[in-house]
Structures are given as structure tokens and as C-alpha cells.
Amino acid sequence: MKPFLILSALVLTGASAPPPQAQQPAPPATAAAAPEAKIPSDAANTVNPVKPTAESLARAKKIYGYECAMCHGESGDGAGDLAKNMKAKMVDFRDPSALKGRTDGELFYIIKNGKGEMDGEGARVKPEETWNLVIYLRSLSKP
Ligand code: HEC
Structure with a gap:
């Protein structure tokens, strides 16, 4: 009888052990879900009214250089000096x-x-220039 009890105890302990990693509840789909949810849907659905030209893209590149590159990096890689100082978690616009x-x-x-x-x-x-920046950001990931 005794060996049987020990065996059952082992089985019970095994059954109540924490489930393996794979069975743990999945983390929330994206970490960015919360801030994104704050964008009003009419803003999110606004269609870009600007048609890019070589000239408008050149302007956007210039603005990006002044206003964005210190954080997002000249190439869009997210490795600008200021972002490094802030230890900010950056997306890579080239991806x-x-x-x-x-x-x-x-x-x-x-x-x-x-x-x-x-x-x-x-x-x-x-x-208009902000829309151009949107187009420019998208162009950073094109080959
Ligand atoms: C002071 C540093 C800084 C500057 C300057 C800056 N950004 Fe950012 N940017 C960030 C950080 C940090 C994030 C990530 C924010 C977060 O997710 O909490 C971000 C996020 C973004 C995102 C969203 C990416 C995503 O999908 O989550 C876009 C788009 C963006 N920046 C574009 C720009 C543009 C265009 C400019 C220039 C007009 C600019 N940023 C200037 C720091 C900066």
C-alpha cells in the first residue's frame, strides 16, 4: 500500500506543477495597442491628400534631417544620438x-x-509637409 501512496503523491504533485511555458496565457497582441487606441478613427482613416513629387520628397528629406533624424537616425534606423541618450525603444523605419x-x-x-x-x-x-513626411517615412523602407 505504501509504495502506491507515494506514487499517487508524485502524480498529484506533478499534476499541480506550474504549466510549461507554452500553456501560459498569451501576452497582449501588441505592446503598442494602448497608445494606438487613442488615435481617433476619423484621423486614422484620413487619406493622404498629397501626391509626392521629386521636389516634395526632397523637402520632406530636409525636414526629416532637421526634426527627426536626431532620434530616428538619418537612415530611419532609430539610432539617432538623442534616442540613444533617451534609451528610447525605436522602430526601424527601414524594416x-x-x-x-x-x-x-x-x-x-x-x-x-x-x-x-x-x-x-x-x-x-x-x-502638407507632414503628409510629405509620411510619404518620406514609407520611402525609407523601399529598396
Ligand atoms: C526626441 C526624439 C524624437 C524625435 C525628434 C522624433 N521622434 Fe518619432 N518617435 C520617438 C520615439 C521615442 C518613438 C516611440 C514612441 C512610443 O512608441 O512610445 C517615436 C515614434 C514615432 C513614430 C511611430 C512609430 C510606431 O509605429 O510606433 C513615427 C511615425 C515617428 N516617430 C515619426 C517621427 C517623425 C516624422 C519625426 C520628425 C518630424 C519624429 N518622429 C521625431 C522619438 C522621436
């Missing part, structure tokens, strides 16, 4: 999947209003 899930309207909203530790450009950059 085609980085902005794939975002609409132009969402990107416009983030550039205008900011996100997390990034301040928005507000009225410093005209809406």
Missing part, C-alpha cells in the same frame, strides 16, 4: 514591416501630436 500596420492618417496623427516620449510637431510643420 518594411515597421509601418505596415499603420495608415497614413495614423502616421500623420503621430507626427503632429507625438507618441510616448516623442513630442508632436504640432503647428511647426504645415499639414
Whole structure:
């Protein structure tokens, strides 16, 4: 009888052991879900009214150089000096999947209003140029 009891005890202990990693509840789908949820849907659904030209992209590149590169890096890799100092977690705009899930309207909203530790450009950059920046950001991931 005794060996049987020990065996059952072992089985019971085994059964109540914490489940293996794979059975633990999945983490929330994306860490960015919360801030994203704050973008009003009419803003997110706004269609980019700007048609890019070589000239408008050149302007966007210049603005990006002044206003964004210190954090997002000249190439969009997210390794700008200021971002490094802030130890900010940056997306890599060169990675085609980085902005794939975002609409132009969402990107416009983030550039205008900011996100997390990034301040928005507000009225410093005209809406037309902000749309150009959206187009420029997307162009960074193209070969
Ligand atoms: C002071 C540093 C800083 C500057 C300057 C800055 N950003 Fe950011 N940016 C960040 C940080 C940090 C994040 C991540 C914020 C978060 O997710 O909490 C971010 C996020 C973004 C995102 C969202 C990426 C995503 O999918 O989550 C976009 C788009 C963006 N920045 C564009 C720009 C553009 C365009 C400019 C220039 C007009 C700019 N940023 C200037 C720091 C900066």
C-alpha cells in the first residue's frame, strides 16, 4: 500500500506543477495597442491628400534631417544620438514591416501630436509637409 501512496503523491504533485511555458496565457497582441487606441478613427482613416513629387520628397528629406533624424537616425534606423541618450525603444523605419500596420492618417496623427516620449510637431510643420513626411517615412523602407 505504501509504495502506491507515494506514487499517487508524485502524480498529484506533478499534476499541480506550474504549466510549461507554452500553456501560459498569451501576452497582449501588441505592446503598442494602448497608445494606438487613442488615435481617433476619423484621423486614422484620413487619406493622404498629397501626391509626392521629386521636389516634395526632397523637402520632406530636409525636414526629416532637421526634426527627426536626431532620434530616428538619418537612415530611419532609430539610432539617432538623442534616442540613444533617451534609451528610447525605436522602430526601424527601414524594416518594411515597421509601418505596415499603420495608415497614413495614423502616421500623420503621430507626427503632429507625438507618441510616448516623442513630442508632436504640432503647428511647426504645415499639414502638407507632414503628409510629405509620411510619404518620406514609407520611402525609407523601399529598396
Ligand atoms: C526626441 C526624439 C524624437 C524625435 C525628434 C522624433 N521622434 Fe518619432 N518617435 C520617438 C520615439 C521615442 C518613438 C516611440 C514612441 C512610443 O512608441 O512610445 C517615436 C515614434 C514615432 C513614430 C511611430 C512609430 C510606431 O509605429 O510606433 C513615427 C511615425 C515617428 N516617430 C515619426 C517621427 C517623425 C516624422 C519625426 C520628425 C518630424 C519624429 N518622429 C521625431 C522619438 C522621436
